[in-house]
Amino acid sequence: MKCFVCGSETPGEVCNQCVRTERNLFHKEWDYKEGFLMRKIESYRIDVSSYRISGTGMISNSDKGLNGRVDAFNHFVGNVDLVEKSPCNGKDALMIHYKNPNTQMERYIFLLSCDAEGGVKNAIEDAKKDLRIGSGVMPATAAMPTSAAAPAPAAAPMSADAQLKLNKLKVLLNSGILSQEEYEREKLKLGL
Numbered sequence: 515m516k517c518f519v520c521g522s523e524t525p526g527e528v529c530n531q532c533v534r535t536e537r538n539l540f541h542k543e544w545d546y547k548e549g550f551l552m553r554k555i556e557s558y559r560i561d562v563s564s565y566r567i568s569g570t571g572m573i574s575n576s577d578k579g580l581n582g583r584v585d586a587f588n589h590f591v592g593n594v595d596l597v598e599k600s601p602c603n604g605k606d607a608l609m610i611h612y613k614n615p616n617t618q619m620e621r622y623i624f625l626l627s628c629d630a631e632g633g634v635k636n637a638i639e640d641a642k643k644d645l646r647i648g649s650g651v652m653p654a655t656a657a658m659p660t661s662a663a664a665p666a667p668a669a670a671p672m673s674a675d676a677q678l679k680l681n682k683l684k685v686l687l688n689s690g691i692l693s694q695e696e697y698e699r700e701k702l703k704l705g706l
């Protein structure tokens with residue numbers, strides 16, 4: 515598959531090259547204890563970096579947490595589409611909905627008795643903002659440059675740099691960070 519950040523070939527969602535340049539934005543680990551005698555103790559962890567969310571949580575295919583199991587997760591942060599307080603089998607939890615637009619793989623990650631909703635949300639928002647800026651994408655509200663600039667050379671071969679930017683735009687489009695309209699506009703700006 516292709517790296518969600520740079521578009522190069524990788525076995526995982528984010529290639530090792532990109533992982534080396536990521537920044538940590540949020541980290542928390544805690545124990546979840548259940549029952550008066552605390553017979554059940556599970557260790558949870560959530561890390562948000564500029565490219566990924568990772569950690570250990572209750573992973574389920576259902577938004578109610580049915581048949582969930584505690585396991586490690588590691589996903590591209592741009593594909594996280596929802597973070598909210600939502601019960602897992604009736605217990606207090608922070609829920610993260612993840613969907614890979616390329617493989618359609620979808621899962622709900624529950625962080626039981628996690629009190630860091632704001633921290634996790636902010637870190638994910640920051641990471642997504644960085645992904646936009648990193649790809650040269652301006653916020654939608656930015657003024658459009660006038661087309662008075664010198665005309666682009668006709669049918670010039672695409673530079674490696676332009677190819678990389680185009681790949682990133684496609685990733686942002688597939689992740690739903692950019693709308694089709696924004697994608698086309700950014701493509702025009704690159705002269706593609």
Ligand SMILES: [Zn+2]
Nearest residue numbers: 517520529532
């Ligand atoms: Zn990469």
